[in-house]
Amino acid sequence: MILDNFSLEGKVAIITGAGRGLGRAMALRFANCGADIVAASRTLSQLEETAAAVRALGRKCLVKATDVTQSAQVNAMVEAAIAEFGKVDILVNNAGIDPDSLGKRIDQLSDEDWRLGIDTNLTSQFYGARAVIPHMVKAKRGKIINVASGYGLRGGKHIYTYACAKGAILQLTRSLALTYCDDNIQVNCIVPGIFPHNEKMMEFFKGGKFIPIGRAGEDDDVGPLAVFLASEASNHINGELLIIDGGGLAGGITPTGAVPGGKQ
Amino acid sequence: MALPPGIKDFSLAGKRALVLGAEHNLGRVAAVTLAEAGGKVMIASQDAGTTDALNEAAKAIMAAGQKKVPIQVQRAALRADLSATADLAVKELGGLDILVTAFDGPFYAPFDNTDDSAYDRVMEDNFKTVWMACQEVGRVILQRGGGSIVNISNVMAERGVPNATLYCAAKGAVRNLVRALALEWARRSVRINMIECGWLDEPGRAETEPGDFNEKLVKYLPYRRLLKPEEIAGALLYLVSPAASFVTGESIAVDGGLLCRV
Numbered sequence: 001m002i003l004d005n006f007s008l009e010g011k012v013a014i015i016t017g018a019g020r021g022l023g024r025a026m027a028l029r030f031a032n033c034g035a036d037i038v039a040a041s042r043t044l045s046q047l048e049e050t051a052a053a054v055r056a057l058g059r060k061c062l063v064k065a066t067d068v069t070q071s072a073q074v075n076a077m078v079e080a081a082i083a084e085f086g087k088v089d090i091l092v093n094n095a096g097i098d099p100d101s102l103g104k105r106i107d108q109l110s111d112e113d114w115r116l117g118i119d120t121n122l123t124s125q126f127y128g129a130r131a132v133i134p135h136m137v138k139a140k141r142g143k144i145i146n147v148a149s150g151y152g153l154r155g156g157k158h159i160y161t162y163a164c165a166k167g168a169i170l171q172l173t174r175s176l177a178l179t180y181c182d183d184n185i186q187v188n189c190i191v192p193g194i195f196p197h198n199e200k201m202m203e204f205f206k207g208g209k210f211i212p213i214g215r216a217g218e219d220d221d222v223g224p225l226a227v228f229l230a231s232e233a234s235n236h237i238n239g240e241l242l243i244i245d246g247g248g249l250a251g252g253i254t255p256t257g258a259v260p261g262g263k264q
Numbered sequence: 265m266a267l268p269p270g271i272k273d274f275s276l277a278g279k280r281a282l283v284l285g286a287e288h289n290l291g292r293v294a295a296v297t298l299a300e301a302g303g304k305v306m307i308a309s310q311d312a313g314t315t316d317a318l319n320e321a322a323k324a325i326m327a328a329g330q331k332k333v334p335i336q337v338q339r340a341a342l343r344a345d346l347s348a349t350a351d352l353a354v355k356e357l358g359g360l361d362i363l364v365t366a367f368d369g370p371f372y373a374p375f376d377n378t379d380d381s382a383y384d385r386v387m388e389d390n391f392k393t394v395w396m397a398c399q400e401v402g403r404v405i406l407q408r409g410g411g412s413i414v415n416i417s418n419v420m421a422e423r424g425v426p427n428a429t430l431y432c433a434a435k436g437a438v439r440n441l442v443r444a445l446a447l448e449w450a451r452r453s454v455r456i457n458m459i460e461c462g463w464l465d466e467p468g469r470a471e472t473e474p475g476d477f478n479e480k481l482v483k484y485l486p487y488r489r490l491l492k493p494e495e496i497a498g499a500l501l502y503l504v505s506p507a508a509s510f511v512t513g514e515s516i517a518v519d520g521g522l523l524c525r526v
Binding site for chain 1: 273301442446450451455462491495496497509510511512513514518519521523524
């Protein structure tokens with residue numbers, strides 16, 4: 001039965017950045033599809049909220065405070081998962097930031113701004129994959145899901161560290177995918193479009209301005225896509241970028257809503 | 265065992281679906297997948313002489329639990345046939361929410377030996393059918409308040425292959441039709457997406473039959489094997505179902521990683 005293939009019953013998933021936003025939504029959706037969760041991020045109080053919600057769905061949740069820019073902490077996160085559950089079936093490399101440097105002119109970007117943006121958004125995903133791959137190779141199965149962004153594919157004014165890091169995630173995904181397919185590990189990438197996470201952004205994108213489909217993304221839109229990529233239903237999908245953006249990247253060479261040659 | 269509750273967004277319970285090109289393996293797999301996920305399915309072919317293949321597909325759909333499967337085999341010229349099929353789907357299924365097209369007509373020949381009749385045939389088999397189906401079936405989906413369209417194509421929509429100029433051009437045309445139409449209908453509640461499958465392992469597929477090309481190809485593929493038609497099921501169900509309600513104009517490659525190598 002095809003729907004059974006989407007079930008995550010009996011699987012263990014590590015999700016970074018699980019305290020809020022897309023990470024929290026994915027954690028809850030995974031739990032609702034049968035997975036036990038290892039929730040990681042820097043902020044313990046937010047993780048505890050996610051964990052309570054996961055447990056309310058009847059699944060186990062291990063909370064692990066982790067700064068994903070520190071490789072020792074990422075390694076410890078994976079070791080804690082193995083110690084608790086004996087395996088890791090799924091890693092979702094989700095933690096990231098819109099760094100403070102977003103919008104800074106290039107001559108105002110400090111060395112620290114650059115490193116923070118690259119370390120948090122890109123190096124963290126390298127650390128995650130590096131720590132989890134040996135366990136997955138041993139198990140001869142695994143799913144790694146890297147969360148990138150539309151800015152991994154398009155440029156933006158004054159957007160340097162974010163666009164560079166997100167673009168590199170696509171390449172990290174592809175090379176991991178080709179390397180570890182012999183070990184039955186699939187590595188794919190989610191490319192979210194506009195998912196506003198603060199009031200200013202929510203106000204700006206109200207009514208779906210700039211988004212073809214007419215609304216901004218809501219966190220749980222990404223949940224089912226992540227479940228699909230974490231499940232057996234996607235076993236022949238590998239190294240692929242799965243765009244979820246209400247049509248944004250299908251166009252982009254005209255302003256949204258502007259129609260050449262007359263009325264739509 | 266009962267399914268976990270979070271799976272419900274992938275269910276097609278209450279949805280009505282039309283699968284065109286159901287005489288092909290990918291079309292049959294699509295139809296069975298939609299029925300297994302709870303949808304009510306009609307199958308059709310825009311090719312006369314496919315009655316046996318459609319009857320076989322209908323049997324497989326009934327094995328997935330659907331009691332009666334409406335079938336339509338080509339009876340008229342392409343546009344009239346698609347238009348009649350769309351209306352029949354609404355009548356037989358009580359409405360229409362989903363269109364899946366699985367048209368395919370492989371063609372391999374050197375560019376300098378490709379004549380006008382080959383152009384007409386290959387463009388029709390691989391592109392004109394899709395374009396017209398989106399118009400004629402899209403019309404009834406729009407009338408009924410929206411839905412989801414998935415066109416099944418292959419990785420030639422993304423890259424070139426020697427001896428396959430027309431075939432690649434036609435598949436690539438589908439890719440950009442999907443993008444443009446997705447934008448045009450984005451605010452009319454119709455999502456349009458696409459699947460690009462890798463090299464197929466299926467009986468009667470000349471280019472991947474055992475031989476020199478097959479041998480070299482299989483060694484080159486990341487999974488070191490051809491794709492079974494059944495392996496597109498997950499991507500198809502994701503794209504047509506409410507699980508992908510924020511996804512339009514997108515294409516998912518089901519190719520084991522082939523496109524990230526090239």
